[in-house]
Amino acid sequence: GAVVSQHPSWVICKSGTSVKIECRSLDFQATTMFWYRQFPKQSLMLMATSNEGSKATYEQGVEKDKFLINHASLTLSTLTVTSAHPEDSSFYICSASHGTGRSMSYEQYFGPGTRLTVT
Amino acid sequence: GQNIDQPTEMTATEGAIVQINCTYQTSGFNGLFWYQQHAGEAPTFLSYNVLDGLEEKGRFSSFLSRSKGYSYLLLKELQMKDSASYLCAVLDSNYQLIWGAGTKLIIKP
Numbered sequence: 001g002a003v004v005s006q007h008p009s010w011v012i013c014k015s016g017t018s019v020k021i022e023c024r025s026l027d028f029q030a031t032t033m034f035w036y037r038q039f040p041k042q043s044l045m046l047m048a049t050s051n052e053g054s055k056a057t058y059e060q061g062v063e064k065d066k067f068l069i070n071h072a073s074l075t076l077s078t079l080t081v082t083s084a085h086p087e088d089s090s091f092y093i094c095s096a097s098h099g100t101g102r103s104m105s106y107e108q109y110f111g112p113g114t115r116l117t118v119t
Numbered sequence: 120g121q122n123i124d125q126p127t128e129m130t131a132t133e134g135a136i137v138q139i140n141c142t143y144q145t146s147g148f149n150g151l152f153w154y155q156q157h158a159g160e161a162p163t164f165l166s167y168n169v170l171d172g173l174e175e176k177g178r179f180s181s182f183l184s185r186s187k188g189y190s191y192l193l194l195k196e197l198q199m200k201d202s203a204s205y206l207c208a209v210l211d212s213n214y215q216l217i218w219g220a221g222t223k224l225i226i227k228p
Contacts, residue, residue: 043220044162044206093161099214106214107152110161 006111023094030096123219147212
């Protein structure tokens with residue numbers, strides 16, 4: 001159980017275009033979803049946290065108008081990179097948790113990641 | 120502020136044992152997670168500790184001392200496939216997961 005899917009797994013786009021990445025929890029309801037970015041040989045960087053039906057909470061330094069997050073249901077969150085530029089090329093990973101009550105339920109289940117290349 | 124420290128990189132030999140340490144200073148504590156991440160892949164869950172002591176799961180064990188703000192991940196009978204980054208993360212008082220920078224483990228034959 002606790003499977004998270006992400007689509008697409010990789011995408012190449014031209015500079016100035018927008019890209020949408022989907023994150024789905026397949027067999028559980030995710031109260032919270034997280035979006036991370038990871039550059040080569042660097043650690044995970046949390047971009048934003050989203051709860052279903054409410055606005056995402058962005059980490060300091062992450063532009064909310066550039067990285068649009070929608071969490072429309074308990075099983076789906078989307079990240080849209082608007083007006084992408086080559087410096088946005090990275091590995092984007094989503095995770096989901098059904099954290100309520102016991103601390104172990106705050107475990108984050110990760111999607112397989114999306115590799116974005118902006119040319 | 121909140122801080123989690125892990126060594127940046129470690130090297131070990133196939134078949135040996137390695138211990139990866141993690142120290143933390145966070146606002147509250149609701150448990151500590153260890154994740155494994157192979158290059159180019161997403162992290163996968165290894166262990167969760169919330170009480171002091173050692174949790175053993177096959178070749179991997181995780182230890183926690185809350186009074187010392189310290190944990191370690193112990194990997195036994197190392198295999199080449201264990202070459203990966205190992206991430207320590209602490210659940211703070213707000214149930215936010217605070218991540219360490221990860222330890223890159225290199226296994227040599």
